[in-house]
Amino acid sequence: MSRVPGAAAAAARILIVDDERHNRQLLEVMLGPEGFTLASAESGAEALAMVAQHPPDLILLDVMMPGLDGYQVAARLKANLATKNIPIIMVTVRDDRDAKMLGLNAGAEDFLSKPVDRAELKVRVRNLLRLKAYADYHDEYGQMLEGEVGSRAADLVESERLYRATFDAAPVGIAHVGLDGRWLRVNQRLCDLLGYTRNELQGVGVQELLQAAEVAGEAESFRLLAAGTLERHVVDEKRYRRRDGSFVWVRVNMSVHRDTEGRCQHFISVIEDITERMRAEQQARKEELKFRRFVETSHEGICIMDDRGRLLFANRRLEVMFGFEPGEMIGKSRFELVGDDAGTPLQEGVTGQTEGSREYRLRRKDGVEVWALGTADPIIGEDGVRDGTFAMLMDITERKRAEEALRRSEEQLRQSQKMEAIGSLAGGVAHDFNNLLSIVLSYSELLADDLKEGDPMRADLEEIRAAGMRAVDLTRQLLAFSRQQVLQPKIVNLGDIVVGMERMLRRLLGEDVELSSSGATALPEIMVDPGQMEQIIMNLAVNARDAMPCGGKLAVDTAEVFLDEAYSAAHVGVKPGPHVMLAVSDSGVGMDLETQAHMFEPFFTTKVIGKGTGLGLATVFGIVRQSGGTIWVESEPGRGTTFKIYFPTADRALVARASVPLPGLGTLRGSETILLVEDEERVRVLARTILRKYGYNVLEAENVGDAILLCEQHTSTIHLLLTDVVMPRMSGRQLAERLVLVRPGMKVLYMSGYTDDAVMRHGILDSTVAFVQKPITPEALARKVRESLGSSSAN
Numbered sequence: 035m036s037r038v039p040g041a042a043a044a045a046a047r048i049l050i051v052d053d054e055r056h057n058r059q060l061l062e063v064m065l066g067p068e069g070f071t072l073a074s075a076e077s078g079a080e081a082l083a084m085v086a087q088h089p090p091d092l093i094l095l096d097v098m099m100p101g102l103d104g105y106q107v108a109a110r111l112k113a114n115l116a117t118k119n120i121p122i123i124m125v126t127v128r129d130d131r132d133a134k135m136l137g138l139n140a141g142a143e144d145f146l147s148k149p150v151d152r153a154e155l156k157v158r159v160r161n162l163l164r165l166k167a168y169a170d171y172h173d174e175y176g177q178m179l180e181g182e183v184g185s186r187a188a189d190l191v192e193s194e195r196l197y198r199a200t201f202d203a204a205p206v207g208i209a210h211v212g213l214d215g216r217w218l219r220v221n222q223r224l225c226d227l228l229g230y231t232r233n234e235l236q237g238v239g240v241q242e243l244l245q246a247a248e249v250a251g252e253a254e255s256f257r258l259l260a261a262g263t264l265e266r267h268v269v270d271e272k273r274y275r276r277r278d279g280s281f282v283w284v285r286v287n288m289s290v291h292r293d294t295e296g297r298c299q300h301f302i303s304v305i306e307d308i309t310e311r312m313r314a315e316q317q318a319r320k321e322e323l324k325f326r327r328f329v330e331t332s333h334e335g336i337c338i339m340d341d342r343g344r345l346l347f348a349n350r351r352l353e354v355m356f357g358f359e360p361g362e363m364i365g366k367s368r369f370e371l372v373g374d375d376a377g378t379p380l381q382e383g384v385t386g387q388t389e390g391s392r393e394y395r396l397r398r399k400d401g402v403e404v405w406a407l408g409t410a411d412p413i414i415g416e417d418g419v420r421d422g423t424f425a426m427l428m429d430i431t432e433r434k435r436a437e438e439a440l441r442r443s444e445e446q447l448r449q450s451q452k453m454e455a456i457g458s459l460a461g462g463v464a465h466d467f468n469n470l471l472s473i474v475l476s477y478s479e480l481l482a483d484d485l486k487e488g489d490p491m492r493a494d495l496e497e498i499r500a501a502g503m504r505a506v507d508l509t510r511q512l513l514a515f516s517r518q519q520v521l522q523p524k525i526v527n528l529g530d531i532v533v534g535m536e537r538m539l540r541r542l543l544g545e546d547v548e549l550s551s552s553g554a555t556a557l558p559e560i561m562v563d564p565g566q567m568e569q570i571i572m573n574l575a576v577n578a579r580d581a582m583p584c585g586g587k588l589a590v591d592t593a594e595v596f597l598d599e600a601y602s603a604a605h606v607g608v609k610p611g612p613h614v615m616l617a618v619s620d621s622g623v624g625m626d627l628e629t630q631a632h633m634f635e636p637f638f639t640t641k642v643i644g645k646g647t648g649l650g651l652a653t654v655f656g657i658v659r660q661s662g663g664t665i666w667v668e669s670e671p672g673r674g675t676t677f678k679i680y681f682p683t684a685d686r687a688l689v690a691r692a693s694v695p696l697p698g699l700g701t702l703r704g705s706e707t708i709l710l711v712e713d714e715e716r717v718r719v720l721a722r723t724i725l726r727k728y729g730y731n732v733l734e735a736e737n738v739g740d741a742i743l744l745c746e747q748h749t750s751t752i753h754l755l756l757t758d759v760v761m762p763r764m765s766g767r768q769l770a771e772r773l774v775l776v777r778p779g780m781k782v783l784y785m786s787g788y789t790d791d792a793v794m795r796h797g798i799l800d801s802t803v804a805f806v807q808k809p810i811t812p813e814a815l816a817r818k819v820r821e822s823l824g825s826s827s828a829n
Contacts, residue, residue, distance in 0.1 A: 078102025112141030207305035229277035357399035468787030471809035546585030581622025706753035759786035
């Protein structure tokens with residue numbers, strides 16, 4: 035006999051059968067370094083043809099294949115006398131009892147679960163080859179004994195000795211098992227494995243202690259083996275208790291020994307010690323459990339892909355991130371998840387475009403957009419070949435939304451600060467301009483009064499006065515933008531104002547613009563200046579008309595709304611609470627973002643030169659903000675524009691007292707004494723001239739110090755204090771409060787080119803306080819003085 039089991043195993047030829055090239059290559063990489071001769075087939079039919087041409091020593095057979103599956107291939111091989119002894123290891127993703135029973139019935143000797151562990155594969159292949167070699171050796175030896183038993187008695191004795199030596203020298207436990215399941219003969223390796231002597235193991239008592247339950251459970255397999263229905267019975271994992279109480283795990287491979295007539299004589303059980311392998315597998319399972327716990331509880335989405343971009347694993351966090359049910363992502367291509375475009379870890383990891391963490395915008399299964407911070411790294415096998423991709427994704431959608439909300443808030447704040455700065459500049463310019471206009475308008479009026487009717491100079495003065503009045507309108511618009519004009523707020527219903535303006539708006543818009551208005555029937559009242567509200571609506575309507583040169587639709591709507599904390603946080607300057615909304619929507623050309631960034635700035639216009647001053651929207655902005663409201667715009671080029679203005683509902687406890695109509699004035703002239711305080715000399719001289727023209731006695735002071743001194747030194751009655759509101763060192767209100775303590779009967783009349791927030795907080799605009807707005811004119815100043823002093827003249 036020339037075959038040596040050890041040598042046979044080292045030079046063995048192994049056939050790998052799998053329809054997946056990647057799986058075949060992986061097995062070849064694992065077994066190649068072990069010195070085996072490897073061949074591969076990609077289908078069951080190809081495998082049968084290769085076995086028929088050149089039978090291998092062992093077959094690694096995939097279960098799930100198109101055409102002939104692994105069970106059918108195994109059954110055909112075991113049904114053929116020439117190939118039935120070739121060991122078959124089935125490789126499958128299934129790891130349940132039904133799958134193993136199907137494989138055993140088909141004739142497979144062993145199973146391996148995917149993914150295949152390299153160490154386990156080598157051990158199982160070598161042990162199965164070793165068992166096959168011993169089985170072949172045993173078969174050859176038995177055949178030789180049976181052939182020579184009649185003629186060579188001496189050789190029989192020698193063969194028996196060799197058989198015994200081989201039987202006891204085998205590196206695995208071997209037992210001859212009777213048809214009743216009892217061990218008839220055992221080799222020395224089995225004795226050493228279990229810690230008993232040969233006689234003890236072959237005795238009934240120890241066998242009952244070791245395997246009473248197993249014999250009862252395996253009775254059906256013994257019956258099938260004896261009947262020839264089952265050629266081989268394999269138990270992958272079986273536990274025996276050793277003499278010292280410890281346990282040993284074994285793998286049992288049982289076949290049938292028959293006589294020359296085919297009758298079953300006994301069973302041959304090969305018992306392989308797999309205790310170390312079981313410990314290694316148990317440790318691997320523990321490590322895998324730790325890994326799975328870490329992966330499944332991770333806040334990051336984690337996945338593993340093969341080299342073609344198909345998902346082999348995805349944790350629950352990733353499934354939730356993409357909106358998939360558990361297990362639904364497995365087997366899907368990366369293109370099914372993120373599309374064909376590059377730019378996600380699921381693509382960059384496969385294409386090798388990895389460079390640290392990056393932010394990606396992805397879409398869930400339901401189409402909702404999500405943001406993720408992701409990385410992807412290649413998985414390199416032991417052979418240095420790329421075997422797949424490991425990717426991690428962290429959902430940062432909420433963070434990105436918060437960042438975007440913060441960016442919008444910062445942008446709104448910057449815009450608000452810019453408008454405040456422009457407003458302060460515009461207010462300062464308007465204040466100085468009003469002083470100049472006071473001089474222009476008043477002196478032109480005084481000159482006109484001195485000229486006779488029909489004098490050609492009167493026409494020139496009228497032109498000067500008309501130009502001045504146009505300048506007054508321009509100044510008022512600047513004051514409106516800078517929120518420094520004098521408002522006369524009242525309790526009003528916004529819906530009533532809109533209804534009252536419909537007829538005027540229809541004439542203003544023209545026949546080619548369709549006007550519609552709607553709103554709540556019972557709106558809460560708001561505290562605004564009715565005239566300024568009409569100015570807002572008219573300016574927005576004009577702006578909309580100009581945006582619809584070929585006609586269109588304009589809608590003016592009102593509604594009661596409640597602005598919550600979330601809206602307030604996203605819109606700078608908005609206070610949460612109940613509001614009344616005015617919405618003005620047109621179907622015009624719309625505005626891009628660049629235009630929207632400047633639309634409320636004074637003198638900014640998109641119209642051609644001469645078609646607009648650029649103050650319409652700036653005036654609207656100023657009136658809204660001065661009235662305590664907020665304004666926002668929604669617009670896109672080609673899709674029209676909607677202005678939404680929100681006014682807080684009025685607090686009736688703070689409603690200003692209704693003003694009482696003044697009695698009619700008999701004359702504007704008087705003889706009372708007036709203390710005039712004005713730091714601007716030209717305005718002061720003008721006011722003095724006007725007052726003296728109307729008969730008043732004027733005491734003038736250019737600062738608060740002079741005014742206090744005059745008040746203390748003047749021995750007669752001072753009937754009225756006419757003072758500018760904003761002056762150096764002390765305001766007009768503070769001056770008045772000081773002087774009325776000395777002269778309690780003195781009336782007070784304030785004048786100013788603008789009113790800032792500080793003056794308003796000091797009550798200058800209270801309904802009980804007399805106030806005249808610059809620019810002043812002779813008649814307007816005289817009327818206001820007469821009203822303040824009372825209707826009766828001192829003459």
